[in-house]
Every structure is written in C-alpha cells, then in structure tokens.
Amino acid sequence: xxxxxxxxxxxxxxxxFQYIFYMVKDKQQTEDIVQEVYIKVLRSYQHxxxxxxxxxxxxxxxxxxxxxxxxxxxxxxxxxxxFFNWGEEGEQLQSDQQAPEEYVLLDDQMKQIYTCMEHCSxxxxxxxxxxxxxxxxxxxxxxxxxxxxxxxxxxxHRALKVLQQCMMTSLREEEGDHEES
Numbered sequence: 774x775x776x777x778x779x780x781x782x783x784x785x786x787x788x789x790f791q792y793i794f795y796m797v798k799d800k801q802q803t804e805d806i807v808q809e810v811y812i813k814v815l816r817s818y819q820h821x822x823x824x825x826x827x828x829x830x831x832x833x834x835x836x837x838x839x840x841x842x843x844x845x846x847x848x849x850x851x852x853x854x855x856f857f858n859w860g861e862e863g864e865q866l867q868s869d870q871q872a873p874e875e876y877v878l879l880d881d882q883m884k885q886i887y888t889c890m891e892h893c894s895x896x897x898x899x900x901x902x903x904x905x906x907x908x909x910x911x912x913x914x915x916x917x918x919x920x921x922x923x924x925x926x927x928x929x930h931r932a933l934k935v936l937q938q939c940m941m942t943s944l945r946e947e948e949g950d951h952e953e954s
Contacts, residue, residue, distance in 0.1 A: 778815060785831055788907055792832060795890075795902045796839050806842055810835045825916050829909070833917045836899070843895075889939035897932035900925055 789810065794803040813834050821830055890898055896918075903914045904925075911929075915922045 777818065778811075781814065781827060781831060782811070785828055788828075789831060789835055792902055792907055793835055793839055795887075795906065796898065797842070802842070806835075806838055810838050813838060826913070829913045829916050832903070832907070832909070833919070836917055885940060885943055886936065889936050889943070892939050893932050893935050896928050897935065900928045901932050901936070904929055 786807075790803060790807055793806050793810075794800065797803050797806065810831070814831060817834075821827070825833075890901060893901065899918060900914060903909045903917060904911070909917065911922050911925050914920075915925045918925065920928075
C-alpha cells in the first residue's frame with residue numbers, strides 16, 4: 774500500500790493541490806484539505822474497483838472533501854452570524870484574502886481569467902478547473918462531479934459564456950482607460 778500511495782502522490786499531488794487551491798484560494802486550507810484527501814485515499818483504496826482511472830477517483834474524493842469543507846465553513850459562519858444576530862448585513866461580509874504568491878507569476882491574461890472566474894457559480898468553476906486547468910475530458914469530469922455528461926457540457930457552456938462576457942467587459946474598460954490617457 775505504501776508504494777501505491779507514493780505512486781499516487783508522485784503522479785497527482787501537484788494537480789490535486791492546484792485543483793483544491795483554485796476552489797479554496799487559501800494555501801494553508803488547501804494543505805489541510807489535501808491531507809484529509811490523502812487520509813480518505815489511504816482508508817478507502819482497498820475499495821477502489823478500477824471502474825474509472827485512479828486520477829478520476831482521487832479527484833472525486835478531493836471534490837467531496839472540498840465540498841464538505843465549504844459546508845462546514847457555511848455552518849460556522851451561520852452560527853457566528855446567529856450568535857451576534859447581525860441578520861442580512863452580516864451575511865454580506867466577505868473575506869478579503871490576498872491572492873498567494875503564485876498569482877503574481879501569472880501573466881495578465883491568466884490573471885484576468887482567474888478574476889473573471891469569480892463571476893462563475895461554484896459548479897461552473899469546478900467544470901472550468903477540471904476541464905481546462907486539469908485537462909480532464911467530459912466523461913472524467915462527469916465522473917468526478919457525479920453528474921451526467923450533458924450537465925457537464927451545459928455547465929461548461931454557461932461558464933465559458935460568463936468568462937467571455939467578463940473578458941470582453943474588461944477589454945472595453947481597458948480600451949476606455951487607454952483613450953483617456
């Protein structure tokens with residue numbers, strides 16, 4: 774089992790880390806979630822039937838663990854808001870975390886794409902990350918998300934429209950800024 778785990782780690786750790794990081798946007802939380810994923814992998818590897826690739830299976834576990842993280846985060850936030858009875862105003866509080874060091878290294882267009890991804894729904898972000906950043910095909914993405922392939926295609930189409938619209942808006946704003954200079 775140790776050799777199998779090390780092989781999985783060597784093959785997929787970087788991709789797994791990136792996938793979770795793009796969703797969570799916090800390096801420390803990403804490391805914690807990745808560790809939890811590996812614990813689940815170790816506990817459940819004997820149940821892996823090989824009906825999908827190891828990578829697909831691993832990312833499916835990562836998706837579920839990440840989703841659980843967001844669910845717990847929402848519960849904590851709601852308890853906190855209820856404790857102080859802030860109502861709707863408190864629910865609009867947003868985290869203002871700075872992007873990690875890696876974000877600085879991205880070229881301007883990639884930065885713009887990641888910024889525009891914030892306009893996508895959670896499901897749309899997952900599809901974009903799995904399809905275009907992690908290079909999973911439609912079928913693998915559907916397996917990881919436990920969706921039909923048609924849902925993946927529809928979500929991908931809508932996400933790309935959101936990204937395209939955001940990118941066009943940004944381009945028009947940049948052109949307006951250059952004309953004023």
